[in-house]
Amino acid sequence: MKLTQINKTYGNKHVLKDITLEFPAGQITVLVGPSGSGKSTILRSLNLLVMPESGQYDFNGHQIDFRQPVSNKEKLAIRRETGMVFQNYNLFPHKTVLNNVTEGPTQVLKMGRQHANELAREVLTKVGMADYGEVYPSELSGGQAQRVAIARALAMKPRYVLLDEPTSALDPELELSVLKVLLQxxxxxxxxxxxxxxxxxxxxxxxxxxxxxxxxIIYDGVPEKFFSAENPNERIRNFIASMTMENLK
Known part of the structure; x- marks a missing residue:
């Protein structure tokens, strides 16, 4: 998965400036930075929820030139292989947990109902929600709802899972339950x-x-150097200190 010289503007604001990034398969790429920096815009470009004005997107044989119109067929092909998890879950309130998870496989992948149900139970077990298939989203805690959202993404068997601040709306204890799933x-x-x-x-x-x-992009590399006290970039050192409250006095 690779973005090359991506540019995106909103009105007069240049949100992404010639962004070139690779997202290695089988690895976890984490985007960090201050609010409004462009992190979520990059992430949403990978799912084509945001359409840059220029640049190229290469993913699993798909090549998209953002200077040209992107067809619905191309969008669907990308979205079939990139499971998106949002901050606020976005579950269907009128559907049970099981039906939330089977919606994508049955409607998009045209999977049979029995197979979709088996797959849904499998991924719900993976995220610790096996006993909640007949429950509705309104009956879930925030952490439970987010784990269902992750299960829904996994049910599409995506090559990549894209997560946009998936725990920022949760209190610390509920956040931990979701982070454990992601770590697994x-x-x-x-x-x-x-x-x-x-x-x-x-x-x-x-x-x-x-x-x-x-x-x-101010830094693109391994976490050891990013988090090192010897990182030569003072802006990054100050950012980490502020986010971890190391500079609180």
Whole structure:
């Protein structure tokens, strides 16, 4: 998965400036940076929820030139292989947990109902929600709802799971339940791209850290160097200190 010289503007604001990034398969790429830096715009470009004005996107044989119109067929092909998990779950409130998870496989992948139900139970077990198939989203805690959202993404058998600050709306205890699921997926070598403000988790889970600020890539490399006290970039050192409250006096 690769983006090359991606540019995106909103009105007069240049949100992404010639962004070039690779997202290695079987690894966890974590996007960090201050709010409004362009992290989520990068992530949503990978799922074509955001359409840049220029640049190229290469993914599993798909080549998209954003200077040209992108067809619905191309969008669907990308979205079949990139499972998206949002901050606010986006579950269907009128459907049970089981039906939320089977919706994609039956409607998009045209999978038979019995097979989809078996797959749904399998991924719900993976995220610790096996006993909640007949429950409705309104009956779930935030952490439970987010684990169902992850199960829904996994049910599509995506090559990459894309997660946009999946725990930022949760209290610490509920957040931990979701982070444990993501850590297990990382151990299984599920390819993931994750936007987060949780520096402790980023340090633990990331194979690769990308620091974004003002629509530009300031750092793209291994977490050890990013989090090192010897990192020569003072802006990054100050960012980490502020996010971990090391500079609180």
């Amino acid at each position: 997926l990382a151990r299984e070598k599920q390819s993931m791209v994750l936007v987060t403000h949780n520096m402790a988790f980023a340090k633990q889970i990331a194979d690769k850290i990308v620091f974004v600020e003002n629509g530009e």
